Amino acid sequence: MAPKHFTIVIKLGTSSIVDETTHEPILSILTLIVETAARLRRDGHNVVLVSSGAVGVGLRRMDVEERPKNLPRIQALAAVGQCRLMSLWDGLFSHLRQPVAQVLLTRNDIADRTQYINAQNTFSQLFEMGVIPIVNENDTIAVSEIKFGDNDTLSAITAAMVKANYLFLMTDVDCLYTANPRNRPDAKPIEVVPDISSLEADVSSAGSTLGTGGMSTKIVAAKLATSAGVTTIITKSSKPGNVHEVVKYLQQVEPDVREPAKMVNTVVEVPPLHTRFLPSEHPVQSRTFWLLHGLKPHGTIYIDQGAYSALQKKASLLPAGVVGVDGHFAQQEAVRLVVVQRLSPESLNGDFLHHGQEPKEVGRALVNYGSLEIERIKGHRSTQIQVVLGYADSEYVALRENISFFQSDDPVRR
Template sequence: MSTPRLRDSFITSQADLVKARRLVVKIGSSSLTTLDGGISVAALERLVDALQTLRTRGTQVVLVSSGAIAAGLAPLTMGVRPQDLAGKQAAAAVGQGLLMAHYSRTFGQYGAVAAQLLLTVEDLIRRSQYTNALRSIERLLSMGAVPIINENDAVATHEIRFGDNDRLAALTANLIHADALILLSDVDALYDGPPAEGGTALPVIDGPEALAAVRLGGSGKAGLGTGGMVTKVGAAEICTNNGIPAMLTSADRAPELFAGEAVGTFFTARGRRRGARSAWLTHLAHTEGRVVVDAGAVSAVVGRRRSLLPAGITACEGVFEASDPVDVVGPDGVVVARGIASYSSQELPRMMGRTTAALAEEMGPDYDRPVIHTDDMVRLG
């Protein structure tokens, strides 16, 4: 599989967005549906028209679209968004098809093919699924299609959590090495307080300190959206911490944004751009267990960025297999790193506190290797 080359973002301000080569655009439910729960065809068509402006410039677009549950309410004569899981699944099963039918028709008017990808955060926990998702998106983009991603609400096994699509969009941006993430909702910018109470729009967020005095609001109009501003800011933070800038504005102002006009709020990238594996471990990996290490191992792993050796391990917790993600915990109980274990939880107890040379001599050359290699580890401390 050919993957995009990891590079630092060249987008340092909103004005640079017109030069983006690849963007992830997320649209919220409240921007695509009517107050009674049906799809707003006019709003969807305006969105596609705006996205086509990007595509005409040569920008590759991946769309993360909410709206399936909201779109299914009216056809199923549901007066309000259901609170039970089965009701949400039913609405999503009806609404997702309707949503994609409109996307396919509208993009088709421009000669573009819309492709559906239904994902959940759980689908991206395992490295194999994560890699397969990247492969699928890359192939679709190379063929000129528009990947449209939504959470797979219709078959979710846990309660559908607020804000999943905001987070999913941020993780997708990192997955495909996008130049930026665009978050479109029914609010035209991030305000430092409720606009009705005199809140002021913030044009730029360049670090956590800029968010310190911001009061964040809840869900969108009529309760059709679920993410709210909290999850949008959280999604922007995931991206900026991984070296990817983010932009927040309303769907109504998307044409202005894509035309290069100054609208919304720009979140400046400040972190180091991570590779796919590092981002997966940092934001997606569901760890299966923990290895507790001594102070010397913490210094080596975090301070000197060394691999984790069995000599520094003092305890092993949980049940995991080789190749599972595990947390590395210091003697004070703080998680300092996360990585892919080379050994199972059954093997590790007899290895703890011993050198790799001694283990190799007693148990064979296959044991002359670290418990977690530095290339398979992210530092969290």
């Protein structure tokens, strides 16, 4: 049987590649990562590195002792550090004659569907050329509104974008444990998580002083990636060779990895300790994932139960089903969809009751009208839009193709 070829995303945190005290790049780890990635490429796999560390390297380059709190200064250090970081990666990979490419992203870069597809096409072309893309958030220009938040989230979105088979989240522990192994010697490793929504583990460990993530952000990233059909793996960052060994093991396992004991008729070596989150049995499609997780919502539209039921039957969102609007957003921007109950079916003023229940966010939508326009047409029939606004760009507040719903266990509802 010919070996299976995978698309593999490897996420490296700042603390994995930059010394927390001296801010010097940890060349021994960087070298091992380069050897591992190049080896995977030689085995026929597509490889993406999601590399943090620009700010950390910038601190060292500019002899700054602590990460500043001033945003412009952080962004300036990121600009200095990103240049140095890519120089390091390129220099190390060049020893193995492995070409690399830099890909810097913010949410704005993938907010437009065309740009998102362009990014997918760029990755695809780099793979065809045998190049390893090195992805980082564009910290030089990113502000809170367009940031992914941390590179764990960025790596999950990247993995979904490139339709990866595996996402490796490198961290300072071998795997997840039932409790914190540092103070609970009876803690047991969790090697396979079939359903991440039912996970019971200690995820309280925080990120380093240089980085922005911790174990909890890795769980969120794993939920994101597995919802898109990507098997997600946590393993030790100080042993990058583990990635190759785990991939080699997974190449020999039956396609149905939900039965890891069921193997091809061959001797399979036990892989290094790791935690493997199995993908959703019903992964969301690329466009759905983009709507739910690639875009930053700019506001909220409250809809009634009748509108929600109609949307689930593939209808588009009519203004009659809109109860209220929150936030300021423009046409073709993403919003949250929240289901509430009207005071009365005839109410056109947006009043609604919760009846003791919190409003339920059910999904996201790209709207055909801005917040001020929707505020005016909410509760009206589509035939009245022209009368109320003086124009009618569409009879719908949002088209069904531009609406996506969360799954019951969806991880991120920002």
